[in-house]
Amino acid sequence: MSRYSYRKHGFDFGDFEITKREILASISIIAVMLLIGVLISSKISEHQLDANEVYNKAVKIDNTDLFQYGMETNVGNAFVYGNLVAVDTVTYPEIGGEYMYVEKVKEKYTKHTRTVTYKDSNGKTHTKKETYWTWDRVCSEDKKCREISFCGIVFNSNKIDLPSTDYIDTIKESSHIRYKYYGVGINYTGTIFTDLRDKTIPDNTKFYKNKNIEETVKQLESGGGVIIFWIFWILLTGGCVFGFYYAENKWLD
Numbered sequence: 001m002s003r004y005s006y007r008k009h010g011f012d013f014g015d016f017e018i019t020k021r022e023i024l025a026s027i028s029i030i031a032v033m034l035l036i037g038v039l040i041s042s043k044i045s046e047h048q049l050d051a052n053e054v055y056n057k058a059v060k061i062d063n064t065d066l067f068q069y070g071m072e073t074n075v076g077n078a079f080v081y082g083n084l085v086a087v088d089t090v091t092y093p094e095i096g097g098e099y100m101y102v103e104k105v106k107e108k109y110t111k112h113t114r115t116v117t118y119k120d121s122n123g124k125t126h127t128k129k130e131t132y133w134t135w136d137r138v139c140s141e142d143k144k145c146r147e148i149s150f151c152g153i154v155f156n157s158n159k160i161d162l163p164s165t166d167y168i169d170t171i172k173e174s175s176h177i178r179y180k181y182y183g184v185g186i187n188y189t190g191t192i193f194t195d196l197r198d199k200t201i202p203d204n205t206k207f208y209k210n211k212n213i214e215e216t217v218k219q220l221e222s223g224g225g226v227i228i229f230w231i232f233w234i235l236l237t238g239g240c241v242f243g244f245y246y247a248e249n250k251w252l253d
Contacts, residue, residue, distance in 0.1 A: 026241045033237040037230065044225050052221045055079075058193065060213050064152030070196040071153075078196050079213045082151025084160065086186040090143035095169050099183040101162050103142040107135040109176040135178065150192065159201055163188055163209045191216040 058077040061067050067080055089098035116130045148157045165182035172178045190209040193216065194201045208216045 022245055026244055029241055029244060030237060033233070033240065037233045037237075040233070041226055041229055044229055048221075048225060055193070055217050055220055059196075061151070062213065067151045067153055067196075071199045071201070074198070075196045077193070079191055079193050079216060080151055080196075081191045081213050082189070083149075084163075084188045084190060084207060085149045086145045087147035087149055087154055088145045089186055090145055091183075092143075092181065094171055094179075095181050097168070097183070098186050099143075099145075100148065100157070100186055101142065101144045101165065102168070102181065102183040103140055103165060105140040105180045105182070106138045107178050107180060108138050109133055109178075110136045155201070158203050160192060160205050160207050163190075163207060193220065 054077055058079055059070060059075050060079050060081075061070060062081040064082075067082070069075075070078055070080075086098070086100040089100070090102055091097050091099055092102060092104055095102075111131060111133055113129050113131050115127050117125060117127050119125055144162075145157050147154055148160060148162075149155070150160060162184045165184055168181040168183050170178055170180050188207070188209050190207050191211050191213050192201070192205050192207055194205045208219065211219065
């Protein structure tokens, strides 16, 4: 059976009614939202075009000599491709190995209670307390190498954002305490987009793991921002229209 019914002056959905005047007014709301959306979208596109111009004009470097020369001559924006290697390494004795970065997470097996609602065979609603156990994060500690080498040049390790961690191992201390270990390896290949100036690079320069210069440029030049904006804006517009329909718009009578 239909959940709504047609009336002379609109549609009745039970909880609320949509009148023909509200439908006409909502068309104006949609038109205004689309106009604002086009203006914002054009600004996003302009920003992306400006960024793309920066990427296209940036110097492309794939060897140590040019990398060093670029930093010494303040060449500015550059894509640099090379190997990212730990100069010194870190680890925890209990797991061994060598890493650029390693994290040790303490977890405790913890008892919790929650209230559960259910219906019996007669359809009557009841509540009861339920017990369950989970491994909960208690605290963590980490170690990071002091120096890294990228494209043959040694830097302090804070100059480049290290790749994301991978799971290493889990060691149980007891039935209720365990430690989980995550780490970053000691050798990666990839590209950075950075500003070569004052014989160095900025702190926290992003590293694009397993991507050459062309792939990195393509990723940065993607127009995904406009698509994401329009998905958000269409959903927002739909929410505004629904809220308008749900409200009592007596001023339209």
